[in-house]
Amino acid sequence: MPDVVKTGVDGLDSILNGGIVRNATVLVSGNPGTGKSIFGIQYLYDGVTEYDERGVYVSFEENEDDIRQAAESVGFDRWSELVENGDIKVYDKRQMLREEDFMSAVDALLEDFSSDEYDRLVLDSLTMFQLFFDDEREKRTYLLKFSDVLKEYGLTSLLINEQGSMFPDTEIGLENFLTDGNIYFIQTPTDSGVNRYIWVAKMRKQNINTDIFPLEIGEGGVTVHEQAGGFSMMGKEESMF
Amino acid sequence: MPDVVKTGVDGLDSILNGGIVRNATVLVSGNPGTGKSIFGIQYLYDGVTEYDERGVYVSFEENEDDIRQAAESVGFDRWSELVENGDIKVYDKRQMLREEDFMSAVDALLEDFSSDEYDRLVLDSLTMFQLFFDDEREKRTYLLKFSDVLKEYGLTSLLINEQGSMFPDTEIGLENFLTDGNIYFIQTPTDSGVNRYIWVAKMRKQNINTDIFPLEIGEGGVTVHEQAGGFSMMGKEESMF
Amino acid sequence: MPDVVKTGVDGLDSILNGGIVRNATVLVSGNPGTGKSIFGIQYLYDGVTEYDERGVYVSFEENEDDIRQAAESVGFDRWSELVENGDIKVYDKRQMLREEDFMSAVDALLEDFSSDEYDRLVLDSLTMFQLFFDDEREKRTYLLKFSDVLKEYGLTSLLINEQGSMFPDTEIGLENFLTDGNIYFIQTPTDSGVNRYIWVAKMRKQNINTDIFPLEIGEGGVTVHEQAGGFSMMGKEESMF
Amino acid sequence: MPDVVKTGVDGLDSILNGGIVRNATVLVSGNPGTGKSIFGIQYLYDGVTEYDERGVYVSFEENEDDIRQAAESVGFDRWSELVENGDIKVYDKRQMLREEDFMSAVDALLEDFSSDEYDRLVLDSLTMFQLFFDDEREKRTYLLKFSDVLKEYGLTSLLINEQGSMFPDTEIGLENFLTDGNIYFIQTPTDSGVNRYIWVAKMRKQNINTDIFPLEIGEGGVTVHEQAGGFSMMGKEESMF
Amino acid sequence: MPDVVKTGVDGLDSILNGGIVRNATVLVSGNPGTGKSIFGIQYLYDGVTEYDERGVYVSFEENEDDIRQAAESVGFDRWSELVENGDIKVYDKRQMLREEDFMSAVDALLEDFSSDEYDRLVLDSLTMFQLFFDDEREKRTYLLKFSDVLKEYGLTSLLINEQGSMFPDTEIGLENFLTDGNIYFIQTPTDSGVNRYIWVAKMRKQNINTDIFPLEIGEGGVTVHEQAGGFSMMGKEESMF
Amino acid sequence: MPDVVKTGVDGLDSILNGGIVRNATVLVSGNPGTGKSIFGIQYLYDGVTEYDERGVYVSFEENEDDIRQAAESVGFDRWSELVENGDIKVYDKRQMLREEDFMSAVDALLEDFSSDEYDRLVLDSLTMFQLFFDDEREKRTYLLKFSDVLKEYGLTSLLINEQGSMFPDTEIGLENFLTDGNIYFIQTPTDSGVNRYIWVAKMRKQNINTDIFPLEIGEGGVTVHEQAGGFSMMGKEESMF
Numbered sequence A, B, C, D, E, F: 001m002p003d004v005v006k007t008g009v010d011g012l013d014s015i016l017n018g019g020i021v022r023n024a025t026v027l028v029s030g031n032p033g034t035g036k037s038i039f040g041i042q043y044l045y046d047g048v049t050e051y052d053e054r055g056v057y058v059s060f061e062e063n064e065d066d067i068r069q070a071a072e073s074v075g076f077d078r079w080s081e082l083v084e085n086g087d088i089k090v091y092d093k094r095q096m097l098r099e100e101d102f103m104s105a106v107d108a109l110l111e112d113f114s115s116d117e118y119d120r121l122v123l124d125s126l127t128m129f130q131l132f133f134d135d136e137r138e139k140r141t142y143l144l145k146f147s148d149v150l151k152e153y154g155l156t157s158l159l160i161n162e163q164g165s166m167f168p169d170t171e172i173g174l175e176n177f178l179t180d181g182n183i184y185f186i187q188t189p190t191d192s193g194v195n196r197y198i199w200v201a202k203m204r205k206q207n208i209n210t211d212i213f214p215l216e217i218g219e220g221g222v223t224v225h226e227q228a229g230g231f232s233m234m235g236k237e238e239s240m241f
């Protein structure tokens, strides 16, 4: 059995047959509000507090302050402390945008990783990251190199993917087959609102459970209920919007 | 619990678990005629009259006169008075279009905000705002900066999003994941007309109620019925148009 | 209650809670053959004959002769007379296309309006009008200014929108949120043909009835049956073709 | 009641409340093989043999020989004779393509019409005709002028429209609202093959029957059964393929 | 009754009311693997062996060797012999690609046809053929001329059309209305696999049977069962994928 | 019966009526995570260990290390050994990307094949491979030549195709009709997760079984259950997302 990294979400680790394969790059996809960022925060927070692995949070969507508040809102009260003592390193929106030249900002970032100090990385979001490239080819090439570098530096990474439609049936891009794993955060419409689910669609080298499991967000972050079922399948056509 | 800003719509504040997180930027999406502008007007009006918070209304769709008439049509009779005494500041379509150079119009606008006099902002609509950019990249960069500035100036903002199809299942753009919250105004077709609903799909740092609630427009503006249900789900395929 | 302009279609005025808000710009959308032009003709004809308000008919689709014949075919027998005595001013396709430079044709037209002689305007169709712009940005800017000028000159206007698909579920463009009201002319497929309906989807400043009402075309022009129901909803997928 | 032109298909004339309004331009839409060309041939053939009106057949799809064979295959045995004596004038594919410059070919054609010798015109197909324009704007302008010239020369015209998808629910273009009438030739899929129908969706100035009627092709050309019904409605989604 | 060319598939000839009208150009459409090439091979093979008509096979998809093996795999054992003695002339992928200039390769090909030696032609596939044109207009013009030349040289031709989606309900292009006939090879998904069918959607000048018939591939090539029915209609939406 | 190459998956060989026709180029399509790479690995591994045929694995998606780990994770324990002794030659992502000029990297690769040492090839993935071309025409031409070269060198090849949507009903490109066979790896959504299936949609020169068969991934790689059925058909519209 391969060496795994615990996500910090017990139910998910069990679905993953132990955790994420160490050194893998995992795409975490979902619509806005499905809990991807909370999950990323939790992955780093539990990494430090429970498994003694340090992490990096790169955000193109929020500021350091917002991230901290989000962490605290689900009870990760030591977040500031961990950021201050360097166990969690945060590169936030403002920082990334400060540099005139986006590329050099990223290059600087990558250099920081080379130190081997960190085990875990969250990129929030790959979608925003990609928006900085105008040229389709340049984007692809960079993505290829970037994912390669993450591996080389020994990071086990979550790349957050903001999905472009209400339902995850749309185009599957390069990022899906360049990554070792694909985890979907799903909101299915019901008569009265939405239910939340998680689905591991792919994890190279792992005998994963491809069932769809209920997920909740609240105190303690994301919780996955290991008992499948209750998933109310609802096609695009018959759904609310 | 985070500090919140009351929207002025009681039922909605309760769905939001108190109100909008202070300093958040919230996307308000919906088709034409769903009540987004009325809601924006109400947000500012109640802001002043009930919570003593001053506001700014930036409209690219209507003139000052139209906005006033719309406010008065739902009984916000002191609107003119509040505008005159400066509690509500209105930048209307004509004003925004007067300047030859759109950017400098916006820059002037932003400068006005820096005074710290205002707590609330409504941008009606982000959709129109974005139409002034030809270049996709320029648009994105500006949006990033703009949303950042709003936060920096301490504003809690509603960005109105004119949805591009009858049903909100279409493309989810940058504006959805750049904002802290997503509120949808929905009209579902029925055999005899449309029913109105509101849905809070995302609110960072908040334990929101993701159910879908009935909404009404009339005297007093927008009313949200806190009792979910009655929502008649109707897919695109089976619906009227 | 706001000052309103009677459309000349009793049932519709009642749905509109009196009529169209004076000075509003209303988008009238529908597929070819749904009765939009007949309605526009009637709006001007009744304007003169019943409310003593003069009107302008701008057509990019038909010639003066065709318009007159259409008017007479539903019994508006005094149409020629009204055109001749100047109560109704017609700018027809040939006239609009005669000028080498389309813009100057429109500018000339707008100048004519400035005289304040007219109260009502029909543009048949906005769709054709827009086809004359190659540049997306130029089109948008012009549309903004154009709709503004109509208001300034005190016109209450119908902009006719030729819908681009069999079913009105397609893209909602700028013209929908730039206008104060949206009225849809609908043909729903049945087993044996089509039924006709009218739906007022939006009317700023007005407590409209958002139900869908049966409509007929015949002697006397368009008739709306105020009793909703009978509307056979039929989604695109389950529809005739 | 307006002056009408008999189509030569009795059932259709009755649906049309007498025939096509004289001088109208009618779009005849349908998928390949639905009988549009046969109908066009019949319109001209019966025009000469029964109503003493001469006609022009412009084809960008077939050669004179093919057209004659098609005519004869449904029993219009005097076709050659009528072509030879000039009652029917045929411009075929080869002729139209011979000229280096497509525009001058069309201009020559239009000049021929100016003689006032002809009453009826069939353009087979408008779709092919439009393919010769590269520039969207040029195409539109030309179409506008072309349809105008047809009217000016007193022709009552059928413009054949090759529909671009299996089901006629797709985009409705300029050609639909520039023409006075829209007739659809429909093939609906059944378990064992297709059924044929005709539907008149629009006819300006006419109280048409908007029901859908069964159609047959055979000896004598196109036959329309005046008794509606039997139309098996079948949505795109539930259709044959 | 027009002079016809026997396809070599008895069931199909009967559907076609005798065979393909001599000198017609027929589009043979279908997804990969539906049997189009086998049918083309059979058309030429039976042409020589049963009707003494010589044929040309132009392939942009396969090599001479592959074509021979395919022919032999369904029992057309004399294929090599017929190719060697010149009754069947094969232009294969390698040959067509050898020339630097694609156009001159095609021109050379056309010149070969002018000899009047051949009666039948198969182009496998028109889809590949069209890919060699970059310019949309050039492609169209060439297609027009090409189809014309085939007629001029007295060939009765099958143009194979690789369909661009799983289900044949997509866009209908120029090639559909430029050709005299349209034959579809269909695979409908079932619970356990696919069933094969053939459908003649259009054949100018012919009273065809527009039902859908079961088809099989095996020893002897393509077989069509003349008894319609059994066709399990299955819409795109409800289908396998 | 044609000479065949055993895939190493018994159930599949039986569906294929023996195996893949020697020298054929087969497209292996499926969404991320459906098992395409595992199948490719197995094809080469069993090729060496059971049929004494050497193979090449070209990956643009993974590194040599990842490929080895994937192989070992399903029990192909001698993978490293086979790679070391040269029975399996691996060109991995890093290697392919090292060269400045992608073309020369591929050309070098092709030269290596010319030695006739190898019988089997896996290209993982054709999709990534194609991304390196900017010019549509260049891509096509290269693909044509590439597939030709593989045949010329006597390779029996699997070209892996990362499908661009959740469901395989999307566009069918050039790669589908240029290849001799099409095998689909399918995941159908169920209430609780996904089921896996394999479908052979096309195999030139072979009497294949076009049913859909259940597939499993685990120890020993891919297993196909020869007993069809159990396939739960689920249209896009009614499916999970």
Ligand SMILES: Nc1ncnc2c1ncn2[C@@H]1O[C@H](COP(=O)(O)OP(=O)(O)O)[C@@H](O)[C@H]1O
Pocket: A201, A202, A203, A204, A205, A206, A207, A208, F030, F031, F032, F033, F034, F035, F036, F037, F038, F039, F073, F074, F217, F218, F219
């Ligand atoms: N050792 C294993 N045991 C069981 N299942 C595995 C194992 N390794 C991989 N898988 C399954 O195979 C999938 C990946 O297969 P892969 O061949 O990489 O897919 P593809 O190449 O089609 O993207 C994983 O998502 C997992 O479900």
Ligand SMILES: Nc1ncnc2c1ncn2[C@@H]1O[C@H](COP(=O)(O)OP(=O)(O)O)[C@@H](O)[C@H]1O
Pocket: A030, A031, A032, A033, A034, A035, A036, A037, A038, A039, A073, A074, A217, A218, A219, B201, B202, B203, B204, B205, B206, B207, B208
């Ligand atoms: N403290 C909290 N308690 C409960 N739910 C919360 C809390 N904070 C956030 N959420 C929920 O999580 C959602 C946001 O999650 P987030 O991780 O930011 O989503 P994403 O990154 O996928 O857009 C909110 O919409 C809200 O529903």
Ligand SMILES: Nc1ncnc2c1ncn2[C@@H]1O[C@H](COP(=O)(O)OP(=O)(O)O)[C@@H](O)[C@H]1O
Pocket: C030, C031, C032, C033, C034, C035, C036, C037, C038, C039, C073, C074, C217, C218, C219, D201, D202, D203, D204, D205, D206, D207, D208
């Ligand atoms: N005199 C009439 N009597 C009855 N119905 C008519 C008459 N004239 C037109 N119509 C109907 O009205 C339709 C055209 O209306 P029109 O206003 O031109 O449509 P639009 O402008 O929406 O394309 C025709 O298709 C026909 O069905």
Ligand SMILES: Nc1ncnc2c1ncn2[C@@H]1O[C@H](COP(=O)(O)OP(=O)(O)O)[C@@H](O)[C@H]1O
Pocket: B030, B031, B032, B033, B034, B035, B036, B037, B038, B039, B073, B074, B217, B218, B219, C201, C202, C203, C204, C205, C206, C207, C208
């Ligand atoms: N005074 C009123 N009384 C009742 N309903 C009103 C009133 N004014 C407007 N409305 C309703 O509100 C709708 C317009 O709301 P608005 O906020 O302008 O929509 P949006 O900004 O989403 O396009 C109108 O279509 C009408 O149905």
Ligand SMILES: Nc1ncnc2c1ncn2[C@@H]1O[C@H](COP(=O)(O)OP(=O)(O)O)[C@@H](O)[C@H]1O
Pocket: D030, D031, D032, D033, D034, D035, D036, D037, D038, D039, D073, D074, D217, D218, D219, E201, E202, E203, E204, E205, E206, E207, E208
């Ligand atoms: N002589 C005939 N007898 C019966 N049906 C015919 C005859 N000639 C043509 N058809 C039918 O008419 C169809 C072609 O009609 P056509 O007018 O060419 O269609 P379109 O112009 O719409 O593509 C053929 O597919 C065939 O089904």
Ligand SMILES: Nc1ncnc2c1ncn2[C@@H]1O[C@H](COP(=O)(O)OP(=O)(O)O)[C@@H](O)[C@H]1O
Pocket: E030, E031, E032, E033, E034, E035, E036, E037, E038, E039, E073, E074, E217, E218, E219, F201, F202, F203, F204, F205, F206, F207, F208
């Ligand atoms: N010898 C054979 N016996 C039975 N079926 C065969 C034989 N050869 C080919 N087939 C079937 O025919 C299909 C290929 O037919 P082909 O004419 O090449 O399709 P297309 O040209 O439409 O892509 C194969 O997928 C296979 O199912």
Ligand SMILES: [Mg+2]
Pocket: A036, A037, A038, A061, A124
């Ligand atoms: Mg997030």
Ligand SMILES: [Mg+2]
Pocket: B036, B037, B038, B061, B124
């Ligand atoms: Mg508004």
Ligand SMILES: [Mg+2]
Pocket: C036, C037, C038, C061, C124
């Ligand atoms: Mg009209």
Ligand SMILES: [Mg+2]
Pocket: D036, D037, D038, D061, D124
């Ligand atoms: Mg035709």
Ligand SMILES: [Mg+2]
Pocket: E036, E037, E038, E061, E124
């Ligand atoms: Mg083929």
Ligand SMILES: [Mg+2]
Pocket: F036, F037, F038, F061, F124
């Ligand atoms: Mg793979």
